Amino acid sequence: MTEIPAAGSIQISTITGDPVVRVAADATVADVASAIVDNEVGAIVVGDDPRPEALVTERDVVRVVAAGKDPSSVPAAEVASTTLIWCDADDTVAKVATRMMDRYIRHILVERRGDLVGMVSARDLLGIYAADAEQSSLD
Template identity: 55%
Template sequence: MTSIPAAGSIVIADITGDAVVRIPTGASVLAAAEALVAHDVGVVVVGDEVRPVALISERDIVRAVAAARDLATTPATEVASSNLVWCAPDTTVEQAALRMADKHIRHLLVGDEGAVSAIVSARDLLGVYASEAVRADFD
């Protein structure tokens, strides 16, 4: 029988793979929303530099809409989070989940030395734990 690792011990690099979606530093909130829709993601990186300037999520955009901001003229950086939280590719799912819970965030940048290689979401982690629960039902 093949040994399947417990969900919490799987490393983040094994569950990420989609390309990181970026918008330029000067992009508007509207451009960020269009990128989210075009790429079917929940968050985009703001900035073309190796180290991102900020991260803008669906939630940030909803807040801008609720505040009646002009999405076409408001820079994404005005509503995006610049307090970026990172993990290394070899971080375990459990460690990432604990970090996200501790910081009350839904997205975690993955990378080394400030270069983003992936983004892991709470939904990604939930999928890993849900898969383990399904396997347990069949054991």
């Protein structure tokens, strides 16, 4: 029987299959909201730079709406996070989860040799750990 690795030892690159969703640098918060819904993701990169510098999340969109602002008139860049946290594609799930917990973030960008190769969310990590727990209960 092939041994399945414990969740924490899995390389993060194994869960970064989908391309990162982006909006144009001049996009509005409404554009971001549409992209979030259309792509079923929780965060969107702003701009097309190979190494992005801005990220807008569902929470950022909600803050705009809660403040009573018109999302179609607020530039995404105005509400985007610009202090982005990265991990290497070869990092383990445990290392990435720890980094996210230490920084109180829900999304982390994944790079390989300086290139963006994906994004991982707290939800993605929860799925990996839940599957591991389910497998352990079957053993």
